[in-house]
Amino acid sequence: MKIKKSVGKLKKRSIVLSGFLILLLGLLPLLQACSSSSGSSSGKTVLKMTAWGSPGELKVYQKGIDAFEKENPDIEVKLTPVPSDSYEQKLITELAGGNGPDVFYVGDQTMAKLIENKSIVPLTDFMNTDKSYTKVDDYSEGLWGAAKQGDEIYGIPVDCNPYVIYYNRGLFKKLGIKSPQEYYDEGKWNWDAFREVTDKIKAAGKYGFVQDSGYAMINNWYWSNGGYEFDDKGNYVLDKDKKAQEALKFVNDLVQDGNAIYSGSLPEGQGADALFMSEQVGMVAAGHWLTATFKENKSLDYDYIYWPSNNGKKDNPVNIATAFLSVNAKSKHKEAAEKFATFYTSKQGQEKRLTGNNNAIPSVKGIDNIVTKDPAVDHIEYLLEGRKNGIANGAPQLYAGQVAGLQTEMSDIYDLMFLGKQDPEKTIQQITKVVNKEIGDKK
Incomplete structure (x- = not known):
């Protein structure tokens, strides 16, 4: 009889102890979370x-x-x-x-x-x-x-990362083409010069430039002509701004004429940087990040140049990533x-x-x-000028960056144009429709 009572007491104690352990294990994650959110065991x-x-x-x-x-x-x-x-x-x-x-x-x-x-x-x-x-x-x-x-x-x-244009100086020398910097020093680094050098690179069986469909990238061309997609108050003006419309036609013509290749048409896994290093393209646009890759290629001779101007100004805005x-x-x-x-x-x-x-x-x-102090290129100052003059996404002139999803829709429309599926006029009509729909009462 005493043995049965002892066994009963042990069972009760075991149940209580098990319950306590279960409760403790259940609280452990909570205690750990509290510890990690309030500080470490060292009091930090x-x-x-x-x-x-x-x-x-x-x-x-x-x-x-x-x-x-x-x-x-x-x-x-x-x-x-x-x-x-x-x-x-x-x-x-x-x-x-x-x-x-x-x-x-x-x-x-x-x-x-x-x-x-x-x-x-x-x-x-x-x-x-x-x-x-x-x-x-x-x-x-x-x-x-x-x-x-x-x-x-x-x-x-x-x-x-202000956008600049990288140019393959070695390729320019090999083809006997005057460099963008030489045009710039003469005060002639403009759209005509850009067209001229890409014509010559194309004649050698290569591409002059890689063009992206990102709306911020395309605005570099608008600004180089004194035009705007959104003005300095954030108002959409592409449908009225003749200079911006002229710029869109110019860059689309570059792609359709074969002077530039659209990045969206490149084979999967093939990027602008690889084309540049293999001398298949003369110029690409990017921020400082490509320098880290190009610097490792000791045989690559390259430099930066500011965006070509079509309005007589050397300090037009550029996009800053x-x-x-x-x-x-x-x-x-x-x-x-x-x-x-x-x-x-x-x-x-x-x-x-x-x-x-x-x-x-x-x-x-x-x-x-x-x-x-130790620049990787001869004209690092173009990056610093771009920072001074540049515009980051979401600023009034890039207002689409303040509206969730809008810039993606706009880039998709530009994509159709560069793929040759519609002309700049239809592209502007579609951009206008999307902007008016998405912005609505915001402006």
């Missing part, structure tokens, strides 16, 4: 950061993080890379679910969506305090793009995240990241020496 504030990028680029990002942590030993930043093809959707989903990173890279096409759904905090007030490592005036106005709404800043450009660093509106460490964001994008942060790096140039003023 831990910030979660996400970004896209290649392994090499991630190492560059880490340089900025390490420099910040050295100066702020009470804050730890954990970088989690996310593939670029799934980055936007993953970020938006996590932010909506309340478990997003504290600070993160934002692409120019994503910025408008995050501002609209209030996922990111305005940084203007913090940037005006003594705690900020950088100020609004440290950046050229054209760099803000969609990140600036009125007087509010929602993201800080991490660096920038950039990404921004923003802060989660639901972050539990908002001030620490804002502090990190301003450091990472400051002179100090960008100098740490960009020194010796040929993927981008500083977005912040005052440290151009890291680009000009």
Whole structure:
């Protein structure tokens, strides 16, 4: 009888103990989550950061993080890379679910969506305090793009990439063609010169230029003629702007006449950079990022040139590709995240990241020496001029960047034109229809 009672007591204790263990195991993930969101076991504030990028680029990002942590030993930043093809959707989903990173890279096409759904905090007030490592005036106005709404800043450009034209100087010499720089020095680097050199390259059985259908890329041609798709107030004017219409016809003629090849018609896996290095094309348009690839090819002789002008000006705007660093509106460490964001994008942060790096140039003023000190090309100054004169996606002149999905629709329409399926007039009609539909009451 006593044995039965003892066994019964043991069973009860076992049940209670099992229940306690189950409860403890159930609480463990919650306790871990609380620990990771509030700080590490060392008492540091831990910030979660996400970004896209290649392994090499991630190492560059880490340089900025390490420099910040050295100066702020009470804050730890954990970088989690996310593939670029799934980055936007993953970020938006996590932010909506309340478990997003504290600070993160934002692409120019994503910025408008995050501002609209209030996922990111305005940084203007913090940037005006003594705690900020950088100020609004440290950046050229054209760099803000969609990140600036009125007087509010929602993201800080991490660096920038103004578009220039790369030309294969070795190919030009081999074919006996006067270089774009020679035309530029004579004050004659214009559309006629561009047509002339691409005619000669085509006559040699090659392509003169690779043209993209991206709406921001096409605006480089509009601006080179003094025309606009959207004016400086963000109003759509392509259907009325004769100079922009003339530019669209010019660039389409280049493609249809074989002086340029449309990037959308290239075989899968074959890029403009490969064509350039194999001397199958004389010129390509890109930011500083191609320099990192071209620099490794010791036999490649190349240089930059500014966009050819058709209105007599040498300083027409060019598109600037950039990404921004923003802060989660639901972050539990908002001030620490804002502090990190301003450091990472400051002179100090960008100098740490960009020194010796040929993927981008500083977005912040005052440290151009890291680009000009040991330039990979003879005319690095065209990148810096592009930053000064340029326009980032989402700025008034590229207003489509503020309307989710609009620029993709516009690029799809330009694609049809470059493929020879419709003329510029029909293209403008379709662009106008889409813009009026998507913007609607926004303007």
